[in-house]
Amino acid sequence: DAGVIQSPRHEVTEMGQEVTLRCKPISGHNSLFWYRQTMMRGLELLIYFNNNVPIDDSGMPEDRFSAKMPNASFSTLKIQPSEPRDSAVYFCASTQSGTRTDTQYFGPGTRLTVL
């Protein structure tokens, strides 16, 4: 299995631009998580989906952030408009929740820099 796949690996954009981060979870996993990691705040859960349905988006910073999961093999995290304080590494993770195997697997992350 290729593991969780994220793209792009690096993104540099200017303030005000729209940014879209993409994630392909591990095949067969039914839960998907988006995290943001910064030096100041560590790993923060932004939103997670179960069976493609958003379960908890209380970690989404503000309305500029939105996430979708149109099918079991794809999710996007969009920031519009982006701001310099959004600069961070964004991780996607997936798991097969509700079973004995609920280990969470992380992707390699997308390093976002907003100038």
Next chain:
Amino acid sequence: GENVEQHPSTLSVQEGDSAVIKCTYSDSASNYFPWYKQELGKGPQLIIDIRSNVGEKKDQRIAVTLNKTAKHFSLHITETQPEDSAVYFCAASKQGQNFVFGPGTRLSVLP
């Protein structure tokens, strides 16, 4: 909601010595406690986990202990090697959802 604390924030040990990292959690309903290792430029990787029906689990040089009454769990690394140097995160979860991570411990193993 759940709150996970982790100590120490940094830890330096000599190669061959043991390292211990401790975490506490607040929600007694949490029942799954994974530990992750994150190397520079990579995503966190699971190294060991423990469920609430088990008190201890071991995998070669790594072990985890869980005290449900006190709501704390610890990671033990024996015979540390330079390649163990990384940031380690503990986490607590209920039913494989709503993961809450600790702030991390930067472990340095000195040759």
